[in-house]
Amino acid sequence: MLTVSPEYSTYRVGDSVTFTCLTPKGHQAIQFLRDGAEVDSPETQSQLPHTYNLPNLNVHDSGTYHCRYWTPGQKIPSKLSDPITLNVYDRPPPPSLSLDPPCLEYLLGEQATLSCTDPKVGEVTGYRFYNERSGEISSYKPDPSGGAKLGFLALHMADAGSYTCKYWRAQSGQEILSVGSQPVSVSVLDPPSQPALSLDPPSGVIKEGLPLLITCTAPRDTGEQRFHFYKDGAEFIPGNTQSQINTTGPGPGSMNVSVLSIPRASPDITGKFTCGYEEKVCRKWVPSPRSQAVTITVTADKVFLLRFLVVGGSFFIINGLIFLISHCCL
Numbered sequence: 001m002l003t004v005s006p007e008y009s010t011y012r013v014g015d016s017v018t019f020t021c022l023t024p025k026g027h028q029a030i031q032f033l034r035d036g037a038e039v040d041s042p043e044t045q046s047q048l049p050h051t052y053n054l055p056n057l058n059v060h061d062s063g064t065y066h067c068r069y070w071t072p073g074q075k076i077p078s079k080l081s082d083p084i085t086l087n088v089y090d091r092p093p094p095p096s097l098s099l100d101p102p103c104l105e106y107l108l109g110e111q112a113t114l115s116c117t118d119p120k121v122g123e124v125t126g127y128r129f130y131n132e133r134s135g136e137i138s139s140y141k142p143d144p145s146g147g148a149k150l151g152f153l154a155l156h157m158a159d160a161g162s163y164t165c166k167y168w169r170a171q172s173g174q175e176i177l178s179v180g181s182q183p184v185s186v187s188v189l190d191p192p193s194q195p196a197l198s199l200d201p202p203s204g205v206i207k208e209g210l211p212l213l214i215t216c217t218a219p220r221d222t223g224e225q226r227f228h229f230y231k232d233g234a235e236f237i238p239g240n241t242q243s244q245i246n247t248t249g250p251g252p253g254s255m256n257v258s259v260l261s262i263p264r265a266s267p268d269i270t271g272k273f274t275c276g277y278e279e280k281v282c283r284k285w286v287p288s289p290r291s292q293a294v295t296i297t298v299t300a301d302k303v304f305l306l307r308f309l310v311v312g313g314s315f316f317i318i319n320g321l322i323f324l325i326s327h328c329c330l
Contacts, residue, residue: 002081009172021067029070097181103282116165117147192288214260216275224280227258
């Protein structure tokens with residue numbers, strides 16, 4: 001008699017089974033057959049009981065199995081045992097996994113949806129989503145429109161990671177699971193934080209006509225950033241003071257520093273300055289809080305002021321003397 005363990009109507013690629021051939025006492029020579037052909041020689045079979053192991057099933061292991069034995073001293077084998085049919089199914093092809101919206105990075109609290117779509121190879125019983133850290137995280141029945149969706153109503157830092165999905169079919173009492181999809185990465189960022197504003201000269205007090213540098217530094221480099229400078233609450237637009245904004249960084253590709261350069265400071269620069277920046281996250285620009293305010297004071301040139309007072313005073317003195325002389329002598 002031939003038995004198989006475990007006993008299912010269908011098996012998956014990679015499963016393990018063991019056939020056992022039970023014979024009358026004293027009959028040692030055993031032969032196992034698949035579809036009428038010998039699959040292993042009697043010398044390789046274990047003794048008492050006689051077994052044939054298939055530790056890693058493949059599709060070619062499918063077929064009808066029998067066993068038989070020989071009576072000692074005789075060359076005629078016994079009748080074949082009752083058949084056992086082994087049906088081994090390969091894993092179905094992988095589904096596709098996508099993100100909506102399709103972004104490389106998401107902000108904390110944003111919404112996102114993972115969509116798992118099978119390749120239309122037949123009826124699907126269900127879908128499973130997996131996280132690289134925690135393994136299987138959820139299982140869904142197919143949507144009416146096909147596939148399944150895993151939604152994040154508000155992304156948390158713990159949601160970051162690599163995701164895959166699989167689908168499965170119930171077939172003859174067995175669960176036939178597909179190959180996993182290509183992984184999709186979900187990256188979650190904190191919202192932009194406050195930048196730092198610094199001055200050169202650091203005191204913020206500068207003589208008229210001297211150069212002034214105002215530097216805005218973002219706390220992180222996300223690749224795409226836009227900087228803005230503000231004076232007394234209104235955005236400071238370079239150009240009307242011969243100023244310019246340069247974006248620089250400490251290394252190649254770094255763009256987290258912006259410098260407002262004013263070659264010749266004038267009194268109208270005096271005021272409170274702040275800065276802010278925008279990060280491009282998930283195809284939209286997200287503004288940061290503004291920096292702490294710094295006060296800039298532009299002082300007049302004392303030499304110029306003294307020269308003005310001397311020249312101006314002399315003019316008034318000379319004109320006063322002319323006036324007095326003209327009135328006294330005429």
